[in-house]
Amino acid sequence: MASEAQKSLADFFDRLEKAVKSTASAQAKKFVAQKAVEIIRRRTLLGGSVSEFLGRRGKLKALSPRYREFRTNFDLLSNKTTPNKSNLTLTGQMLDSLRVKSVRADEIIIGPTGSRNDSDLTNAQVAAFVEEQGRPFLNLSDLEFKQLLRIYRQQFTDLLKRARVSYRPR
Amino acid sequence: MRIPKSLTKRERIELADLVIEHIVDRTQRGRDKDGRAFPRYSKEYAESLDFKNAGKSKGDVNLTMSGDMLAAIQVLDDAPGKIRIGFERGSDENARADGNIRGTYGSDTPSRKKARDFLGIKPEVLSKLIERVKKDGE
Numbered sequence: 001m002a003s004e005a006q007k008s009l010a011d012f013f014d015r016l017e018k019a020v021k022s023t024a025s026a027q028a029k030k031f032v033a034q035k036a037v038e039i040i041r042r043r044t045l046l047g048g049s050v051s052e053f054l055g056r057r058g059k060l061k062a063l064s065p066r067y068r069e070f071r072t073n074f075d076l077l078s079n080k081t082t083p084n085k086s087n088l089t090l091t092g093q094m095l096d097s098l099r100v101k102s103v104r105a106d107e108i109i110i111g112p113t114g115s116r117n118d119s120d121l122t123n124a125q126v127a128a129f130v131e132e133q134g135r136p137f138l139n140l141s142d143l144e145f146k147q148l149l150r151i152y153r154q155q156f157t158d159l160l161k162r163a164r165v166s167y168r169p170r
Numbered sequence: 171m172r173i174p175k176s177l178t179k180r181e182r183i184e185l186a187d188l189v190i191e192h193i194v195d196r197t198q199r200g201r202d203k204d205g206r207a208f209p210r211y212s213k214e215y216a217e218s219l220d221f222k223n224a225g226k227s228k229g230d231v232n233l234t235m236s237g238d239m240l241a242a243i244q245v246l247d248d249a250p251g252k253i254r255i256g257f258e259r260g261s262d263e264n265a266r267a268d269g270n271i272r273g274t275y276g277s278d279t280p281s282r283k284k285a286r287d288f289l290g291i292k293p294e295v296l297s298k299l300i301e302r303v304k305k306d307g308e
Binding site: 042087 | 191194219220222223224225235236237238241242263
C-alpha cells in the first residue's frame with residue numbers, strides 16, 4: 001500500500017492569485033481550502049473522479065462484482081452509499097476525515113486525517129490505496145476551480161470593483 | 171444578447187462576466203430568468219441518494235448538485251454589439267442545462283411545467299450592468 005494521500009493546493013492558489021491579480025491572505029486561503037475539501041467530498045459522494053489538477057470530472061470506476069457482493073452483506077454500510085454505488089464510501093470514515101491539514105505561508109495541504117475504527121490503517125493510507133486502484137479523487141477539476149474562484153471573489157473581493165477574471169477553461 | 175456597439179472588447183468581456191455572475195447568483199437564489207421561482211423538485215429526485223449526498227434540501231431549488239453546471243457557463247462569443255453566453259457544445263453541462271431549460275430531464279418531450287429556464291437576464295438588469303461597465307471604463 002502507498003504511504004499517504006494528500007494534496008498541496010500550491011498550484012491552485014498560484015492560479016487563483018493570477019486570476020484575481022492579487023495575493024490571497026492566509027485567512028482567505030484557509031477558507032477557500034475548506035471549501036475545496038467540501039467540493040471534493042461532495043463530488044466523490046456523487047461518484048465523480050478527477051485524475052489531474054484542472055482536468056475534467058469523470059466517473060469513479062465501477063465496483064467489482066465480488067466487492068459488490070461483500071458490500072451487500074456488510075452490516076455497517078454507510079447510508080451515503082449502496083452496495084453497487086462506487087463513491088469511495090463503505091463506512092464513510094475516509095471521506096468524513098478530509099480536512100485542511102496544514103496552512104503555511106507557502107503551502108496548504110488538504111487530505112484525509114486520523115486512523116480508522118475498523119483497522120490499523122490511517123484514512124490517508126486508505127485514500128492512497130483507492131487512488132492506486134484507479135479511483136483518483138484528491139484533485140480539483142477545471143469547473144471546481146471556477147466554483148472556488150467565484151467563492152473567493154464573493155467572499156474576499158468587491159465584486160463591483162473587482163479585478164477582472166482572466167481564467168477561462170482549457 | 172444585444173448590447174451597445176460602443177462597448178470595447180474589454181468592456182464586453184467585463185459585461186459578460188457580470189451577466190454570468192448575475193445568472194449564477196439569481197439561479198442559486200431559486201429564481202429563473204424572469205425572476206420567478208423555479209418549479210419544485212420531483213418527489214423521486216428529492217428522495218434520491220445523490221440529492222441527500224449533495225446536501226440539498228427539498229425546498230431549496232437552485233439547480234446546484236455538484237455545482238458544475240452553473241460553473242460551466244461561459245462567454246461563447248463576442249463582437250461589437252453582441253455577447254453570447256452559454257455552454258460548450260457537446261458537454262455534459264450543456265446537456266444538463268438543456269434538460270433544465272426545456273424541462274425534458276432525459277425524456278424527449280419538453281415540459282413547460284417542469285422547465286427551469288435560468289439562462290437569460292431581464293432587459294432592465296442588463297441595462298444596469300451595461301451602465302456599470304461604462305462607468306468603470308470612465
